[in-house]
Amino acid sequence: MDADALMDRLLELEHDLGKYLLLPLSMLEPEADQAALREALSQALLCTRKSGSHAVPARQLWRDFEAEMAASDTTAARARELRPAVERALGWEAALGDQRALCREDIEADLGAVRAAIRSWLKEL
Amino acid sequence: MAELSRPRVLVIDDGELHARIVAERFGELELIRPGGKAQIGDGPSALSYLRRHAKRVDLVLLDVSFDLPEAQLLELPEARSLRRRKRFQGVAILREIRRRHPRLPVVLLTAREDLDWLDGEAEAPAQESMTYYVDGNDLPALRVRIQGALQAAALGAEEGEVLWGGDGALLDMRRRLSVLARGRMPLILEGETGTGKSFLAERFVHRLSGRAGPFVVVDLSTVPQELVPAHLFGATRGAYTGAVSDRKGVFEAAHGGTLFIDEIQSVPPEIQKQLLLVLQDGRLRPLGGTREVAVDVKVVAASSQDLEQAVAQGRFRADLYMRLSPATRTRIPPLRERPADLEFFARRFARRSGEDSDIAPLCRQILKAAGQNPSPNQSPALELHIGRPRAAGGDGVELWMPESAWSTLKQHPWPGNLRELSMLVHNLVAFTLVEAADALEAGAALEGPRLQIDAALVSRLLPATTARLPSQAPEAVSGAGRIGIEITPQGTLNEVSRAVERQYLGALFRSCEGDLSRMALQLLGDGGRARAVRLRINQLGVKLKDLRRP
Numbered sequence: 113m114d115a116d117a118l119m120d121r122l123l124e125l126e127h128d129l130g131k132y133l134l135l136p137l138s139m140l141e142p143e144a145d146q147a148a149l150r151e152a153l154s155q156a157l158l159c160t161r162k163s164g165s166h167a168v169p170a171r172q173l174w175r176d177f178e179a180e181m182a183a184s185d186t187t188a189a190r191a192r193e194l195r196p197a198v199e200r201a202l203g204w205e206a207a208l209g210d211q212r213a214l215c216r217e218d219i220e221a222d223l224g225a226v227r228a229a230i231r232s233w234l235k236e237l
Numbered sequence: 238m239a240e241l242s243r244p245r246v247l248v249i250d251d252g253e254l255h256a257r258i259v260a261e262r263f264g265e266l267e268l269i270r271p272g273g274k275a276q277i278g279d280g281p282s283a284l285s286y287l288r289r290h291a292k293r294v295d296l297v298l299l300d301v302s303f304d305l306p307e308a309q310l311l312e313l314p315e316a317r318s319l320r321r322r323k324r325f326q327g328v329a330i331l332r333e334i335r336r337r338h339p340r341l342p343v344v345l346l347t348a349r350e351d352l353d354w355l356d357g358e359a360e361a362p363a364q365e366s367m368t369y370y371v372d373g374n375d376l377p378a379l380r381v382r383i384q385g386a387l388q389a390a391a392l393g394a395e396e397g398e399v400l401w402g403g404d405g406a407l408l409d410m411r412r413r414l415s416v417l418a419r420g421r422m423p424l425i426l427e428g429e430t431g432t433g434k435s436f437l438a439e440r441f442v443h444r445l446s447g448r449a450g451p452f453v454v455v456d457l458s459t460v461p462q463e464l465v466p467a468h469l470f471g472a473t474r475g476a477y478t479g480a481v482s483d484r485k486g487v488f489e490a491a492h493g494g495t496l497f498i499d500e501i502q503s504v505p506p507e508i509q510k511q512l513l514l515v516l517q518d519g520r521l522r523p524l525g526g527t528r529e530v531a532v533d534v535k536v537v538a539a540s541s542q543d544l545e546q547a548v549a550q551g552r553f554r555a556d557l558y559m560r561l562s563p564a565t566r567t568r569i570p571p572l573r574e575r576p577a578d579l580e581f582f583a584r585r586f587a588r589r590s591g592e593d594s595d596i597a598p599l600c601r602q603i604l605k606a607a608g609q610n611p612s613p614n615q616s617p618a619l620e621l622h623i624g625r626p627r628a629a630g631g632d633g634v635e636l637w638m639p640e641s642a643w644s645t646l647k648q649h650p651w652p653g654n655l656r657e658l659s660m661l662v663h664n665l666v667a668f669t670l671v672e673a674a675d676a677l678e679a680g681a682a683l684e685g686p687r688l689q690i691d692a693a694l695v696s697r698l699l700p701a702t703t704a705r706l707p708s709q710a711p712e713a714v715s716g717a718g719r720i721g722i723e724i725t726p727q728g729t730l731n732e733v734s735r736a737v738e739r740q741y742l743g744a745l746f747r748s749c750e751g752d753l754s755r756m757a758l759q760l761l762g763d764g765g766r767a768r769a770v771r772l773r774i775n776q777l778g779v780k781l782k783d784l785r786r787p
Contacts, residue, residue, distance in 0.1 A: 120320040127302045127324060131374060138374040139258050161304075162252055 113183060119237050121180060122230060128161045128173050130227035133201060137220055149214050150207075156223065157205050171205070174198050190233060197222075197229040243267040244387050245293060248276035249283040249330060250300035255346060259298065263380065269294060279303060280311040280330040284337070291338050296387055299334075301327035301347040328352070331368065340367055342386035344379070348372040407575065410567055411441075418445035422562045423516060423536040425501075425544060428569030431654030434539040435497055437569070443495040446535050450494025455487045458500040465508050467524045470515065476525025488521055488532045501538040501561075502547050506554070513557045536561070572651040572658060579647060582655060584621045586662040587636060591619025593663070599670035600634045606677050607686040619666065635687045636669060642692040649699055664698050665690055739777050746774075746784045 113121070136152040144152070159167035181191035200222045207214060247269045248256040256275035260268045268275060271290075277283040280303070287294065303310065303326035307319060311329040316322040322329075327345060334343060349370040367390065371382040414437065417424050424442060426434045435454060443452040460468050467477065471486030487496055498504075504512060515521045516536065520529045538561050540547075545563070547553035572578065590596050600617040604610075611617045618633025623643045638646075651657055669690050677683060742756075749755040753767035760770060774781065 116317060120318050120324070123324045124320060134374050135254060139254070139262070139376050141262070141376075 113180070113187060115237060118187065119234070121177070122234050122237070125173070125177050126227065126230045126234060129170060129198065129201075130230050132156070132160050133170055133226055134220065134223045137216065137223065140216075144216075146214060149216055149219075153204060153214065153219060154208055157202065157208070171202055174202065194226075194229050194233065197225045201226045244295035245269050246296050246298055246383070247271070247283075247286070247294045248298045249278075249280070249327075250276050250298070250346070251278045251303045251305055252300070255298055255300065258376070258379075262376070263383070266383065279305055279309040280326060280333065281309065283330060284333050287334065287338060287341075291341065294341065295390070296383060297334065297341060297343045298383070299327050299330060299343055299345050301325060301345060301351070303327065303330075325352075335368075340390070342367050342369070342390045344369045344371055344382050344386055346371060346379075407570065407578070410569070414441060414567060415445055417565050417567070418442040419447065421535065422565055423538060423560070425561050425563065425566040426537060426539045426569065427544065427566060428539075428541065429571045429652070429654055430541055431652075431656030432569040432571060433655055434569060435499060438495065438497040438537040438539065442537055443497075443535075446495055448494050448535055450492055450534075451490065452495045452497065453487050453491035454497045454499065456499040457503040462505050465505060466511065469508070470511065470521045471523035471526075471530075473523055473525040476523070483523075486521070486523065488515060488534055489523075489530060491534045492532050493534075495535045495537060497537045497539065499539045500541065502540045502542050502544060502553055509554045509557045513554065513560050516557075516560045572654045576647060579658070580623060582658055583638075583646070583662055586659045587619055587621035587666055589659075590663045590666040591633070592616040596663075596666055596670065599667075599674055602674050602677065603634050603670065603683065603688070604686050606683045609686065621662070621666075633686065634670075636666065637687065637689045638665075638695070639689065639692050642690060642695040645692070645695055645699065661698055665694060668694055668698070735777055739779055742770075742774055742777065742779065743784055751785060 133156050136155040137149070140148055140152050156170070158169045160170040160173055161168040178188075178191055178195075181187040204219055204222065243266065245267045246259050246263075248259060250256065253275060256268060259266055260275060271277055271286050277286055283297075287297075302324050304323055305326070307322075310319075310322055310326055311333060313322045313325060313329040316325060327347070331343060331345060334341060345368060347370060352370075367386070369382045369386045371379050414424075418441065426438060428434050439452050439454075455468065457465060457468075463477075466472075467484065467486065469486050469488060471489055472484050474482050511521075515532070519533060520531050522529050544553055544558055544561075544566070548555050548558045572582070591600055596619070597616045600619055601611045601613070604617055619636065620633060621636050621638060623638050624640055625637070646661075653660075669688050672691075673683070673688050745756055745759065749759070753770050754764040757766040757770045758764040771781070774784070
């Protein structure tokens with residue numbers, strides 16, 4: 113993958129996981145209740161990228177990206193550095209199935225960290 | 238704006254989320270639903286909608302990334318890949334919107350710095366006053382941006398004659414001034430004569446300052462030096478010869494409002510210290526008075542010279558300069574530095590001329606002759622076009638300026654800036670309409686309300702326009718429409734003035750090829766007063782035969 117193609121791919125990931133992973137939560141009112149928060153989290157993680165009626169979850173978007181990066185040792189290694197931030201964000205999937213109280217600040221911090229990590233890679237290019 | 242209480246927002250986005258937010262969260266806005274849909278999903282459809290319904294739209298909310306098939310994407314020539322063209326499609330859409338709707342507020346759903354990824358790949362859209370960037374992830378920021386953009390647009394609509402042009406530098410300045418105007422700090426406006434400093438101060442800075450007090454202007458270059466302190470700070474009865482009663486100074490007169498101090502560099506050094514104290518303490522003591530008066534004034538200090546340079550040369554106190562807040566120093570660029578604005582302003586001035594009481598009747602006469610029925614109560618539309626006439630005309634009078642005449646204007650250095658251009662355009666309009674009206678009265682027929690401006694008229698009026706202006710340029714510049722004059726130290730101001738007048742009349746004599754009637758037309762507005770010109774030349778001790786020498 114040449115530098116141009118890599119930048120294109122990262123810009124796309126930044127858009128999908130950087131922006132749309134956080135957007136549903138960002139758009140909640142400050143006083144949003146637990147049900148609204150859970151719904152927004154579900155949207156963020158499971159319907160991250162929408163194309164018509166088709167929705168792609170964040171985990172799938174990440175898997176696709178990792179698979180593409182595996183083509184070269186350098187990009188694969190750099191993608192591995194992204195993984196902890198992404199995994200922490202995706203880890204919130206588990207909270208969707210139970211009834212524990214969600215802390216919006218914690219979720220936003222984890223989801224927002226993905227964007228920061230991707231942008232950091234972009235800046236290296 | 239269609240409805241002040243519920244501004245109408247058009248969302249251009251390939252997803253639904255932002256439109257949903259506007260509809261569900263921003264109750265103060267009305268979401269436009271083109272064809273029943275909550276948003277328009279691609280550039281071509283959005284542009285087509287705006288072409289037909291731009292007047293219905295108060296603000297556009299525009300996403301940047303559009304995941305669409307290639308056929309639905311606008312060109313983004315710099316994008317080297319389809320992916321990037323999709324990722325920054327909003328930039329391409331914004332460019333097209335700006336081409337057709339330069340004043341339509343657009344909030345672009347991206348952080349400004351995100352467009353840095355375009356570096357070397359695509360040119361980011363010019364920073365101009367009606368485009369706002371917001372990180373799409375921040376709901377409160379989005380709301381603030383939308384409200385800010387709508388307010389700025391409403392203000393822009395009310396600004397009337399404040400002309401910002403389409404130049405990026407000036408539009409950026411507008412945004413900057415709109416912030417500075419609201420603060421308490423003084424503000425420095427620098428710019429050549431005719432760039433509109435006092436106009437900006439009154440119509441923009443003072444209005445935005447939110448101050449209820451008056452707007453007061455003082456031009457210190459016109460106040461006799463010995464009267465400057467009394468003029469600025471006031472005087473009590475008997476403070477100086479002729480002070481028969483207590484008199485308020487301009488600071489007191491501007492209390493609670495804005496004081497525009499023009500040509501601040503003309504403040505005598507001994508007064509600069511007093512001015513500094515007033516700015517520092519917000520208190521002053523009128524001349525001859527014992528009591529201090531508190532003043533709350535927003536000071537806008539204007540200068541046609543570079544104040545920093547004046548400080549460096551010791552002509553202006555550094556501490557006063559610092560107090561005036563150099564961080565707020567705003568330079569209004571001269572017209573010659575923004576060639577892109579020339580057409581914009583020329584057209585605006587022409588349109589405005591059509592509203593003048595001396596021009597409007599002439600327009601009506603032309604329109605009637607062309608078979609139209611102009612309203613006697615409304616100013617007829619008047620449009621200036623550059624280049625070749627179109628086959629079909631509009632509703633009002635159309636004036637066409639040939640390319641050759643336009644080239645002459647483009648080369649002109651515009652020492653009098655907007656004021657000079659405004660006068661020139663007004664005269665071009667007046668002369669062209671009068672000529673056409675005369676021709677009609679002589680029985681000529683008119684095919685339509687389209688008139689061509691005579692290129693010779695432009696050349697004829699251009700030096701005359703400049704000639705009426707005082708010399709503003711720090712150095713004499715020769716070239717189209719400008720005359721270089723050497724000023725050597727003379728005994729008295731009168732001698733300097735006569736020396737300048739002698740040189741000027743000599744140059745004008747040559748440019749008019751010795752025709753005193755033409756000189757009289759330019760100098761006195763009456764070609765029949767050649768004798769008066771000859772008399773003045775004699776008074777100055779100049780012999781005509783000397784002027785005629787090559």
